[in-house]
Amino acid sequence: MPGEVIDRPNPPALPSHIPDYVDGLIVKLEKTKLKDDVDVAVKKWQRAANYIAAAMIFLKDNVLIERDLTPEDIKPRLLGHWGTCPGLNLVYSHLNRLIIEHDLNMLYVVGPGHGAPAILASLWLEGSMEKFYSKYSRNTEGLTALITKFSTPTGFPSHINAELPGCIHEGGELGYALSVSFGAIMDNPDLIVTCIVGDGEAESGPTATAWHSYKFIDPAESGAVLPIVHVNGFKISERTIYGCMDDRELAALFTGYGYKPVFVGKDMDAVDAELAAAMDWAVGEIKNNQKAARGGNPITKPQWPVIILRTPKGWTGPKEIHGHILEGSFESHQVPLPKAKTDKEELAALQSWLTAYKPEELFTEAGEPVDEIKSIVPKDKKALGQNVHVNESYKPLTDVDWRPLCAEKGKEESPMKAVGSLLDKLMVANPKSLRLFSPDELCSNKLDAVFDHTGRNFQWDQYSQNQGGRVIETLSEHQCQGFLQGYTLTGRVGIFPSYESFLGIVHTMMVQYSKFNKMARESEWRKDISSINYIETSTWTRQEHNGFSHQNPSFIGAVLNLKPTAARVYFPPDANTFLSTISHCLRSKNYVNLMVGTKSPSPILFTPEEADAHCQAGGGIIKQASTEDGLNPDVVLVGIGAEINFEVIVAAKILQERCPELRIRVINVTDIMILSATDNTHPHALSDDAYAALFCPEVPVHFNYHGYGQEIKGLLFGRPHKRITFGYYIEEGSTTTPFDMMLVNKVSRFHVAINAIKGAALKNEKVRLRQHELVTALERDIKKTQDYVRGHGTDVEGTYDMPKF
Numbered sequence: 001m002p003g004e005v006i007d008r009p010n011p012p013a014l015p016s017h018i019p020d021y022v023d024g025l026i027v028k029l030e031k032t033k034l035k036d037d038v039d040v041a042v043k044k045w046q047r048a049a050n051y052i053a054a055a056m057i058f059l060k061d062n063v064l065i066e067r068d069l070t071p072e073d074i075k076p077r078l079l080g081h082w083g084t085c086p087g088l089n090l091v092y093s094h095l096n097r098l099i100i101e102h103d104l105n106m107l108y109v110v111g112p113g114h115g116a117p118a119i120l121a122s123l124w125l126e127g128s129m130e131k132f133y134s135k136y137s138r139n140t141e142g143l144t145a146l147i148t149k150f151s152t153p154t155g156f157p158s159h160i161n162a163e164l165p166g167c168i169h170e171g172g173e174l175g176y177a178l179s180v181s182f183g184a185i186m187d188n189p190d191l192i193v194t195c196i197v198g199d200g201e202a203e204s205g206p207t208a209t210a211w212h213s214y215k216f217i218d219p220a221e222s223g224a225v226l227p228i229v230h231v232n233g234f235k236i237s238e239r240t241i242y243g244c245m246d247d248r249e250l251a252a253l254f255t256g257y258g259y260k261p262v263f264v265g266k267d268m269d270a271v272d273a274e275l276a277a278a279m280d281w282a283v284g285e286i287k288n289n290q291k292a293a294r295g296g297n298p299i300t301k302p303q304w305p306v307i308i309l310r311t312p313k314g315w316t317g318p319k320e321i322h323g324h325i326l327e328g329s330f331e332s333h334q335v336p337l338p339k340a341k342t343d344k345e346e347l348a349a350l351q352s353w354l355t356a357y358k359p360e361e362l363f364t365e366a367g368e369p370v371d372e373i374k375s376i377v378p379k380d381k382k383a384l385g386q387n388v389h390v391n392e393s394y395k396p397l398t399d400v401d402w403r404p405l406c407a408e409k410g411k412e413e414s415p416m417k418a419v420g421s422l423l424d425k426l427m428v429a430n431p432k433s434l435r436l437f438s439p440d441e442l443c444s445n446k447l448d449a450v451f452d453h454t455g456r457n458f459q460w461d462q463y464s465q466n467q468g469g470r471v472i473e474t475l476s477e478h479q480c481q482g483f484l485q486g487y488t489l490t491g492r493v494g495i496f497p498s499y500e501s502f503l504g505i506v507h508t509m510m511v512q513y514s515k516f517n518k519m520a521r522e523s524e525w526r527k528d529i530s531s532i533n534y535i536e537t538s539t540w541t542r543q544e545h546n547g548f549s550h551q552n553p554s555f556i557g558a559v560l561n562l563k564p565t566a567a568r569v570y571f572p573p574d575a576n577t578f579l580s581t582i583s584h585c586l587r588s589k590n591y592v593n594l595m596v597g598t599k600s601p602s603p604i605l606f607t608p609e610e611a612d613a614h615c616q617a618g619g620g621i622i623k624q625a626s627t628e629d630g631l632n633p634d635v636v637l638v639g640i641g642a643e644i645n646f647e648v649i650v651a652a653k654i655l656q657e658r659c660p661e662l663r664i665r666v667i668n669v670t671d672i673m674i675l676s677a678t679d680n681t682h683p684h685a686l687s688d689d690a691y692a693a694l695f696c697p698e699v700p701v702h703f704n705y706h707g708y709g710q711e712i713k714g715l716l717f718g719r720p721h722k723r724i725t726f727g728y729y730i731e732e733g734s735t736t737t738p739f740d741m742m743l744v745n746k747v748s749r750f751h752v753a754i755n756a757i758k759g760a761a762l763k764n765e766k767v768r769l770r771q772h773e774l775v776t777a778l779e780r781d782i783k784k785t786q787d788y789v790r791g792h793g794t795d796v797e798g799t800y801d802m803p804k805f
Contacts, residue, residue: 025251027262027305029281031273034097041376042093042272044362048125048373049089050316051357052143053117056150057082058340058350063147064140064359064367069351074341079151080158081114083333084198086315087230088118090275095194095384096126096376098279105190107490108384109181111207112198112230113159113171120146120156120164125369126377128165128385132525140367162520165385168489170516173508175204176482178227182213183486183494184389185223186472187432189294191389191490192286194226199242200235206478211257213479214304215460218468220293221432224286226279227259227306232313234330250308260285260303265310278307298466301459316357318349393491394529397586398429402579403608409576412802415642416537416599418575419582420449423495426586427470428453433492434586436471437480445497445537446599477505485513488532493586497535500596501543501552510558514566514592521565521590531568531591534559535582537599539706540729541643544736551733551741556707559594560715564673564682569594571706573645573668574604576611581670584615596706598642603649603802605668618671618684620694624805625652630665634760634767636696637752638667641706643738644727644747646800648704651752653803659774661766664756667694677718697721700759704728704747723762725755739795743786750778750785 034042055063057080062073088110099106110119123129124146129136136142149155156163159171169180181195201207213225229250233243242250247263254261262281264274282305289302314332319325322345326336337346337353362370381388405421407413427434427450442448450471457469472483477498484494496503513532520526540551559567568591572578578597585593605622606614614620623629625648637652639645645668652666669675673684675691686694695701700723705712709728716724732744742748754775761768788796 025255025261026247027260027281029262029274029277031270032276032280034272034276037372038097038376039272041372042097044370044372045093045096045122045125045376046086046089047357048359048362048369049092049118049121050086051354051359051362052121052124052147053085053089054082054317054354055147056080056117056120057335058337060148063144064363065351065354069347071341071347074347076341077151078335078338078340080117081334082117082317082336083232083234083314084112084115084230085118086317087232087309087311088112088115088196089122090271090311091194091196091228091309092118092122092384093376094272094275094279096378097276098283099378099382099384100376102283104192104283105382105387105389106384107168107181107184107191107193107387107389108166109169109177109184109193109195110160110171111169111174111177111196111201113174116156116158116160116164116171117150119160119167120150123165123385125373126383126385128383131386132165132523138368143363143367162516162526163523165525166387166390168390168486170512173512174198174201175206176478176485176509177201178207178210178225179213179479179482180486180489181225182210182217183483184490185217185225186435186483186487187221187492188223188389188490189221189290191223192226192283193223194228197227197229199229199231199233199240202229202242203240206476206482209476209479210482211254211259214258216457216472216474218293218457218459218466219290219302220298220466221468224290224304226282226286229306229308231308231310232315233328234313234333236333237330247308254306254308258301258303259306261306261308263308263310268311268315271311275307275309281305282307293466300465318353321346321349389490391525391527394527394589395433395491397426397434397493399583399587400425400429402583405579406576406608406611407604409604409607409610410802411604412601413575413604414446414599414601415572415575415578415597416446417449418579419535420447422579422582423447423450424452424454430493431470434470434494435487435492436495436497437483438471438473438497439477439480439502440473440475441499441538442471442473442497445499445535447497477502478509481506481509481513484532488530491529493530493533495533495535495586497537499538499543499550500536500540500555501550503534503536503555504552504558507555507558510592511562514562517590517592518563518566528589531585531588531593533582533585533593534595536594536596539596539598539641539643540733541641541706541741542598542600542738544733544738544741547735548733553707553729556594556596557711559592560672560711562592564676567592567594567673568684569596569672570670571596571641571672572615572670573639573642574602574606574611576604576606576608577615577670580612580615596641600643602642602646614668615670618674618686619667619669622649622666622668625649625664625666627656627663632663633665633696633699634663634764635756636665636667636699636701637756638669638695638701638703640669640672640703640712643742644704644706647742647747647749648752650749650803651756653805654749654753655756656805658777659757659767659770662756662760662764665696672715675712675715675719677716679718691719700724700762702727702752702755702759704752723759725759727751727755737789737793737795739799740786740789743782748782750782754778
């Protein structure tokens with residue numbers, strides 16, 4: 001009936017046997033007999049970490065239960081996620097043992113993002129919290145601060161983020177932990193990243209694809225990922241897909257992916273012995289694969305270990321309340337006892353839950369973890385929260401001079417071909433710290449010069465396996481973004497080139513990353529990292545052959561919406577300015593850089609020296625297209641975007657021929673942020689005086705812009721102008737010709753010229769006398785050109801010839 005509360009029964013037991021036909025797919029291990037002191041240590045670690053994690057969600061006082069709990073001890077808002085924490089703490093404790101016994105260099109990437117209570121608890125136990133945040137010292141005062149401030153305005157949030165030591169992956173939007181982990185191990189041969197993939201996250205499309213990541217990893221040059229699939233059966237309010245799959249189904253799935261699966265958790269009383277055996281075996285498998293590859297006898301299509309860890313949801317928490325099942329159900333996903341502050345039964349259950357961990361056996365009188373717990377903390381920066389790959393790994397690229405690659409002014413060159421040549425030289429100079437992550441579009445985007453000295457790193461292809469390669473090409477933008485993030489956050493430099501229309505697929509990933517980076521910059525212990533670099537090409541202006549679906553510049557707006565301290569968007573108008581721009585971007589740190597350019601051959605407007613000066617200024621006057629070098633104009637024409645800028649230049653030529661009495665200043669903007677009003681505080685914004693000197697706001701100005709109108713209008717809001725008009729992408733397109741794309745979106749040379757005449761007529765009497773005549777002739781040109789395109793299926797010959805001034 002509507003509103004009726006139905007309690008959910010315990011989930012059905014999984015099959016106790018595996019059919020013979022999949023017996024060979026599942027690795028069966030003998031349980032590892034841990035040394036007595038180690039066994040005690042890992043169990044006490046888990047109890048202490050689980051205690052702290054649970055206390056974080058509930059307690060604002062009495063953090064070590066030195067007296068019975070009262071309602072006043074409970075936080076007014078109970079925020080956090082308990083259900084995943086015990087499994088994360090179980091793994092953390094065993095990773096400590098593993099690092100010490102095998103002398104490993106390891107990171108811990110956690111997919112269940114709201115597991116922050118678990119990770120914070122373990123970071124406090126190992127001393128990483130006090131290393132980077134003195135107020136979280138390992139004593140009663142520090143523990144009190146950690147617990148009572150959690151999920152408050154002055155404490156840590158409930159999701160894993162950049163403020164957490166050792167973290168390279170933001171919690172929240174799910175699906176990316178695995179690809180970030182694989183990005184981190186590339187060119188880090190000594191690194192193992194243990195990645196927890198929750199069974200809820202495993203339902204996401206990016207995660208499903210990320211299981212194939214090993215097929216892009218050459219073990220001779222890179223480290224390894226140890227995936228642990230944490231199957232606890234429930235999401236926030238529903239069963240998980242993996243939780244409803246038995247062992248034979250999961251074994252078949254992961255064997256098909258290319259893994260050797262081992263299952264842990266059939267006997268929860270012996271789970272430590274099972275997990276220890278599985279981890280030791282996994283490290284052995286990883287080292288065997290790497291030894292073969294590094295010894296010159298690589299294994300073809302090596303299988304890699306994966307651990308399937310089954311634990312009850314909310315394990316070690318309260319079993320039930322008010323007759324409702326908690327442990328082992330979705331009810332324990334977030335806050336198992338949501339009315340602990342007002343309900344006596346729930347408060348008593350909380351008291352029983354927390355005291356069952358026996359905190360008096362876990363902490364000294366001073367609130368410090370007991371010696372057994374501290375005995376399994378790795379030393380010498382090997383602790384998971386202190387790994388140097390997170391904190392101290394960035395090294396700038398060895399630079400390459402881009403100027404010798406420039407084309408001669410007045411000639412034509414594809415910007416992407418020029419960039420490809422530069423990237424080739426940069427990869428030769430930086431053989432272990434620069435990679436391209438591309439969704440199968442490098443050659444289409446004319447960047448294939450990168451293959452002059454490297455190849456694609458695809459290990460499942462008999463022709464490219466075991467040969468390394470600086471290029472990762474995979475038809476998944478999510479994978480490219482995840483790889484890029486992991487690679488960048490561990491100190492290297494990456495580039496993500498893509499068709500313009502499909503970068504939007506990773507819009508929210510990019511935003512999540514920029515938020516991570518913002519918080520990282522505000523954490524004093526985080527060091528600088530490379531910027532992440534996008535090259536957006538095959539733009540809507542040259543996607544006429546693929547049709548309307550491929551015409552979408554929306555990713556530009558996504559980057560522009562970021563904080564001014566985070567975002568940089570560039571529109572180099574020719575090959576030489578693009579070379580200058582990408583050279584700058586690859587040297588920059590901590591930004592999201594977006595470079596928008598054409599792959600088509602286009603006129604070279606600047607010498608190398610002029611290109612560099614133009615880019616450093618963010619824009620400037622194109623004197624050869626202006627009248628009298630742009631002095632005393634009747635109208636200012638501004639081009640932003642390579643193809644769009646070309647239309648402005650041709651419009652200037654048309655106007656000079658048809659209306660020689662009209663005075664024009666032509667401007668190109670390559671760094672769009674210079675337009676931002678000074679009160680928007682972007683560091684690249686022109687001062688009011690500099691803006692007025694360049695754009696002459698006392699005369700009409702027409703902006704011809706590559707992206708959407710609201711972007712350019714928003715940037716210019718607050719700038720003074722006597723009259724301002726715009727041309728921009730208006731969501732018109734089809735399978736047509738390149739110039740017809742300009743016409744239907746009203747950014748063609750004819751539309752620019754019409755706006756120029758109407759604007760100049762306000763100041764220049766001679767232009768006003770001829771306004772109707774000139775505009776009518778241009779409108780006829782539009783109609784005549786459209787008729788030609790529809791009749792011949794091609795543009796008028798010479799449409800893209802550079803005019804001579």
